[in-house]
Amino acid sequence: MVAPIVDVSSLASEHQGPVLTPLDAGYDTARISFNALIDRHPPVIARAATPQDVVASLQFAQSAGLPVAMRGGGHSVAGHSMCDDGLVIDLRLLNHASVDVEGRRVIAGGGATWRDVDTPCVTRGLVMPGGTFDTTGVAGLTLGGGLGHLMGVHGLTLDHLLSANIVLADGTVTTASASNDPELFWALRGGGGNFGVVTAFEFSLDPLPVVFGGEIHYPDTHLRQGLRLYRDLVEDAPDELTMMAYFREGFLHITVCAIGGNPRSLSAVDALRSNLPIARDRLGMTSYLQIQVMQGDTPFGIRHYWKSQFTDELSDDLIDEIVDHYHARTAGSISSILIEPVHGQATRVPLDATAFGRRAPGFNVSVLGHWRDPAGDDTEISWVRAGAARVAARNPEGGGYLNYAAPDEPQSRVRAAFGVEKYARLLKVKQRVDPENIFRFNHNIRP
Secondary structure, eight states: OOOOOOOOOHHTTTOOSSSETTTTTHHHHHOOBBBTOOOOSSSSEEOOHHHHHHHHHHHHHHHHTTOOEESOOOOOOOOOOOSSSSSSOOOOTTEEEETTTTTTTTEEEEBBHHHHHHHHHTTTTEHHHHHSSSSSBHHHHHHHHHOTHHHHHHOOOGGEEEEEEEEESOOOOOESSSSSHHHHHHTTTTTTSSSSSEEEEEEEEEEEEEEEEEEEEEGGGGGHHHHHHHHHHHHHHOOEEEEEEETTEEEEEEEEEEEEEOHHHHHHHHHHHSSOOOEEEEOOOOOOOOHHHHHHOOOTTTTEEEEEEESSSSOOOHHHHHHHHHSOOOOOOOOEEEEEEOOEEEEEEOGGSSOSSSSEEEEEEEEEEEESSSGGHHHHHHHHHHHHHHHHHSSSTTTOOGOOTTTTTHHHHHHHOOOOOHHHHHHHHHHHHHHOOOOOSOOOOOO
């Protein structure tokens, strides 16, 4: 596809950051998505250097009749940060992180990744719950939820959001917080990128804990037993212990983040080490920064198709289905299945306190397709859909974690992720701040 050429001279004259069209050097680099399955060609990519650049871009988009996509960290699996027929506001130049040590606060730019935020916080003895990869964008993770290694003690990422500087569809600049437009602030905590362009996030911080953790790997011969052991330990885990499990390259990997030296956490670690044969043991005293990178990095340029489903429990039957489905992948496939708990403090925030749709204890089961060759598209996508359907059959009324949702997720799944009452409440906010659906490149709440 070739993008149409748009005259951007008026925007470029008042925009401090680069304004790119298909004729400009750097355009192809700027449009690359995390997900290589997404290959889109926007007419305009406006790389904002200031919040005022965002205002100018929105005003230009309105006058040109262009919808707007937002690129923060650019880690959107669904490809929401890039579009074919609109203007992309690229926030990656706004990647600052300013730490207030005494106030235990951090202000992060809308284009920051967790690597940009974690390092200055940790070096000052402070921390907040982020995602599970430090290359993930702060904006997308926060607006959609924020499952992470510290959720047991500190909750979700969005639970630490204190305020958000946001530019609305009409160019209005405002700050959403508990005291200023609390309904918009409620919607931002879980409602995704439906409501405006957040140029800065203010988060509360906590003291940096002592951390024991890493990964332990079990061989292919013990995937079922390993996942049952994981399930039993998670169901009895203290808040201070968060463990995740994933199948990849024939192994069961269990990640461990144990903070504060709770004896029950150490007992669980002993059980991981003593009950089954171990392919590799990488557990020990570590740091939070190491926890954030222990699963390695997923580089841009790989094709992805993901689907996720919350479930209340991991029954023996469901575990068998998950393992069977993992074994049914194509020979040599690098695709995976990820299981994350929802536990501890993340479950104690009242359900109606934020727009995020899940607070009950349970698990987020995600079937994750990763591959490089376009010839594998149909096979990998079919495998993901079939696996997700097996999990969804156990919880047909529930929705998944939208941060992991596929590009073609139907509207019914978006509604299910929030539930009837929350979706109706989100719809009222959308109708007020974006009645023309300028921000439609997301898991959309249609006004």
